[in-house]
Amino acid sequence: MSEINSDGVSERIRQSFGRQGAMRTLGAELTRINQGVVEIELPFDEKLTQQHGILHAGVISAALDTACNYAAYTVIDAEAAMLTIEFKVNLMSPGRGERFLFRGEITKPGSTIIVADGRGYALSDGPAKLIASMTSTMMVVRGREGISG
Template sequence: MDDIDDEAISRRIRQSFARQGAMKTIGAEISRISPGVVEIELGYDEGLTQQHGFLHAGVISAALDSASSYAAYTLIDTDASLLTIEFKINLMSPGRGERFLFRSEITKPGTNIIVADGRGYALTDGPAKLIASMTSTMMVIRGREGISG
């Protein structure tokens, strides 16, 4: 369910997300869109694990990167796009859970550079467990051929 008032922004984000082969491959879905915040959820899948059965760090990174980019999409002009130029991830606990939630929030909006902070959580019957945090930097792209929404 969308928490954002602007349906055009929500539609744009969902259409862009649907074009991401990586998110489709891992079975990720957007569960929340609000100004400056996006949440992505993902179910446990053995095919996304590392050798110990934990959610792979690459999958965690990809989901947090996408959540951060789409949180930034809620704040940019519709004729602009984004590319991640840097991120730093801390893996705090093994990715062990039935589902996973990746939430990112914009900490520094900008015209050219946007910074976001994200958190990844493992969800089970008990309280959500923090498994990762990410700070990412995105560059706003305008008028570049082949890069849009």
Template sequence: MNFTDPGDYRQRIKKSFARQGVVQAINAEISRIEHRLVEIELPFHPKLTQQHGILHAGVIAAALDTACTYAAYTIIEPDASLLTIEFKVNLMSPGRGERFLFRGEITKPGSNIIVADGRAYALSDGPAKLIASMTGTIMVMKGREGFEE
């Protein structure tokens, strides 16, 4: 893949992120956008927990998927869009923390299919704690009605 974007992807990602209802619902924010890497953070809130008071697996999966997909946006052409077609999440430790960091990174770029890996961390006093990992497969879409950027 030879496409190089001089930085416009940052604005595309920010505009797209602002249109996502799910990230608004969980109070997530983009904290870092780099070529092949995006980080999203969100504060702990009791409304995001499961019955034991830890961050719900669905919230973890949604945030990891979002970080991985936006990492893929940093390597695609401006007229393309993306759609996750598969992911696998491993939950490694209970989601307990004051804040959470979700990092998506491109593992395998491609013109039709992109593979990304994500890591989720709980942040409190002390070192960040790895709570989950994800591998996702993302399809590049061009000229598909309803999926324009």
């Protein structure tokens, strides 16, 4: 799949991502935007670990939530915005790696509610290791003051 460009979707997502202080603080980078799929990567940083030296569950959750949310942006109209209303995270393996990849993928598009699944991977030498999964439910928001794409 190639990056989508219809109606400026990719640029709108990149601009929105650039306004996210949380992702900037984590050192996250938007690396893929396709119809229904978004990927975010971040390097290992000791500042993002918990007491055992592995990537903190909160960091994993935030990155997966963001990937799922922007995947939803690829299937909505330009005037709409997204808000997460629920998610569940399964932490499957310790977050040990040189880099991490977080992929959000649309499971069920909709005009009001969108469901996405996310997967988090640790990247080092060798194959990527699945460390977490997420199921996320998001609400499409239109015409609400202070909330825009």
